[in-house]
Amino acid sequence: xxxxxxxxxxxxxxxxxxxxxxxxxxxxxxxxxxxxxxxxxxxxxxxxxxxxxxxxxxxxxxxxxxxxxxxxxxxxxxxxxxxxxxxxxxxxxxxxxxxxxxxxxxxxxxxxxxxxxxxxxxxxxxxxxxxx
Amino acid sequence: xxxxxxxxxxxxxxxxxxxxxxxxxxxxxxxxxxxxxxxxxxxxxxxxxxxxxxxxxxxxxxxxxxxxxxxxxxxxxxxxxxxxxxxxxxxxxxxxxxxxxxxxxxxxxxxxxxxxxxxxxxxxxxxxxxxxxxxxxxxxxxxxxxxxxxxxxxxxxxxxxxxxxxxxxxxxxxxxxxxxxxxxxxxxxxxxxxxxxxxxxxxxxxxxxxxxxxxxxxxxxxxxxxxxxxxxxxxxxxxxxxxxxxxxxxxxxxxxxxxxxxxxxxxxxxxxxxxxxxxxxxxxxxxxxxxxxxxxxxxxxxxxxxxxxxxxxxxxxxxxxxxxxxxxxxxxxxxxxxxxxxxxxxxxxxxxxxxxxxxxxxxxxxxxxxxxxxxxxxxxxxxxxxxxxxxxxxxxxxxxxxxx
Numbered sequence: 001x002x003x004x005x006x007x008x009x010x011x012x013x014x015x016x017x018x019x020x021x022x023x024x025x026x027x028x029x030x031x032x033x034x035x036x037x038x039x040x041x042x043x044x045x046x047x048x049x050x051x052x053x054x055x056x057x058x059x060x061x062x063x064x065x066x067x068x069x070x071x072x073x074x075x076x077x078x079x080x081x082x083x084x085x086x087x088x089x090x091x092x093x094x095x096x097x098x099x100x101x102x103x104x105x106x107x108x109x110x111x112x113x114x115x116x117x118x119x120x121x122x123x124x125x126x127x128x129x130x131x132x
Numbered sequence: 133x134x135x136x137x138x139x140x141x142x143x144x145x146x147x148x149x150x151x152x153x154x155x156x157x158x159x160x161x162x163x164x165x166x167x168x169x170x171x172x173x174x175x176x177x178x179x180x181x182x183x184x185x186x187x188x189x190x191x192x193x194x195x196x197x198x199x200x201x202x203x204x205x206x207x208x209x210x211x212x213x214x215x216x217x218x219x220x221x222x223x224x225x226x227x228x229x230x231x232x233x234x235x236x237x238x239x240x241x242x243x244x245x246x247x248x249x250x251x252x253x254x255x256x257x258x259x260x261x262x263x264x265x266x267x268x269x270x271x272x273x274x275x276x277x278x279x280x281x282x283x284x285x286x287x288x289x290x291x292x293x294x295x296x297x298x299x300x301x302x303x304x305x306x307x308x309x310x311x312x313x314x315x316x317x318x319x320x321x322x323x324x325x326x327x328x329x330x331x332x333x334x335x336x337x338x339x340x341x342x343x344x345x346x347x348x349x350x351x352x353x354x355x356x357x358x359x360x361x362x363x364x365x366x367x368x369x370x371x372x373x374x375x376x377x378x379x380x381x382x383x384x385x386x387x388x389x390x391x392x393x394x395x396x397x398x399x400x401x402x403x404x405x406x407x408x409x410x411x412x413x414x415x416x417x418x419x420x421x422x423x424x425x426x427x428x429x430x431x432x433x434x435x436x437x438x439x440x441x442x443x444x445x446x447x448x449x450x451x452x453x454x455x456x457x458x459x460x461x462x463x464x465x466x467x468x469x470x471x472x473x474x475x476x477x478x479x480x481x482x483x484x485x486x487x488x489x490x491x492x493x494x495x496x497x498x499x500x501x502x503x504x505x506x507x508x509x510x511x512x513x514x515x516x517x518x519x520x521x522x523x524x525x526x527x528x529x530x531x532x533x534x535x536x
Binding site for chain 2 (some may be wrong): 019031035036037060064077
């Protein structure tokens with residue numbers, strides 16, 4: 001199965017690889033997937049507590065090219081969005097943008113889960129309820 | 133001069149040797165006859181070619197030409213051996229012993245037998261891939277008719293103790309079948325000395341064409357019979373009907389002849405390549421060879437690079453055609469069942485690459501592979517959360533993962 005150009009681009013030049021300090025109050029971390037499944041994504045957001053805007057986003061992913069590309073794309077999309085806007089990111093938008101084939105849709109689902117988990121981690125640190 | 137992509141997946145299939153192609157070509161056009169046509173020279177020419185190929189094949193494995201049944205490949209040979217013995221020896225018993233690291237052609241044939249009322253014992257190998265002889269002995273019942281254990285494993289290359297296994301089968305008057313797809317033409321195989329009763333193999337793993345293979349069926353001590361799985365003209369001593377694939381059979385014969393002449397030198401050359409690649413790649417931290425390293429095929433290396441996912445890794449070495457034990461598709465998120473059945477953790481199975489060297493592999497290609505795999509592993513570890521956690525001293529087994 002051939003990868004799309006966009007997947008190859010994100011794989012070859014991944015955006016925003018790295019680690020934010022997970023202990024900071026304005027950093028939310030989402031670690032999803034499992035090594036046994038062959039996919040683990042860690043996505044982190046750093047939020048401006050006054051404006052609610054995501055100032056920075058980082059990821060690290062253990063997985064196939066599509067999983068790496070999905071999380072790389074997610075960090076690009078997160079930056080500059082408010083937490084509320086970020087909550088709206090849908091996995092199908094990732095599928096469309098990266099032209100993922102059906103067998104790789106789970107990679108986009110994982111990225112969406114990572115975003116939501118990171119946001120909820122941030123919200124909990126802020127004393128807010130998690131959004132389901 | 134390197135030409136890309138570099139093919140290092142010779143356990144999946146091998147390129148055809150030009151000498152094989154040359155031998156086959158006349159049988160597509162000028163010598164197109166049906167080997168079963170007894171009334172004219174077209175048929176006789178084809179029959180002669182088939183007879184000659186049968187001798188070439190038999191010689192490579194020390195069989196008699198009459199013991200070679202041509203098939204469409206090893207999958208068909210495995211089906212014919214297992215289902216054919218099950219049907220033919222129904223009066224004697226219904227129990228088959230095999231191993232859970234066999235090829236699907238064997239495992240799924242056994243499952244079919246179970247549906248037909250048979251009983252199958254699936255043994256687990258030791259963690260190095262070798263089957264435990266005591267386990268075989270312990271699994272035997274008065275109803276056991278067949279032991280089917282592969283010669284060399286397609287994923288890790290482990291060579292089973294064939295002579296010891298066949299000795300157990302003999303002692304209990306049980307037939308012994310081996311799927312020798314990866315071994316014939318690569319290591320010396322001798323059906324007489326090794327007391328093999330049935331043996332499957334195929335042309336396209338030894339530089340011959342796809343779509344043709346053979347089943348060795350012993351004719352003496354004991355005389356083995358299998359029930360035909362294809363009804364028709366009664367070709368191949370009634371065991372496999374269907375017009376013979378003359379060009380394919382000529383190709384299989386030529387491929388066997390070349391292997392017979394060149395196998396010994398080739399094995400030395402390929403195992404040197406394999407050992408060099410392995411030594412270099414094992415300098416990478418947390419890299420492990422899968423399977424026994426003493427008893428194995430000369431041309432395959434299976435290595436896990438911890439905390440790097442195989443499919444992602446393959447994308448980083450896209451100039452190299454290799455395969456991975458990771459199969460990250462929606463149909464199955466399960467990694468290689470062979471590696472899992474060795475008792476390997478799923479994450480290590482997901483992190484594996486198989487390198488298969490072949491007749492046309494060069495040292496320059498090995499150098500390229502070593503460099504690029506090293507680079508890709510390091511690149512992917514830099515973006516692996518698991519690697520980071522491992523480096524921080526976090527026990528990954530203690531983490532509660534959010535499976536999806």
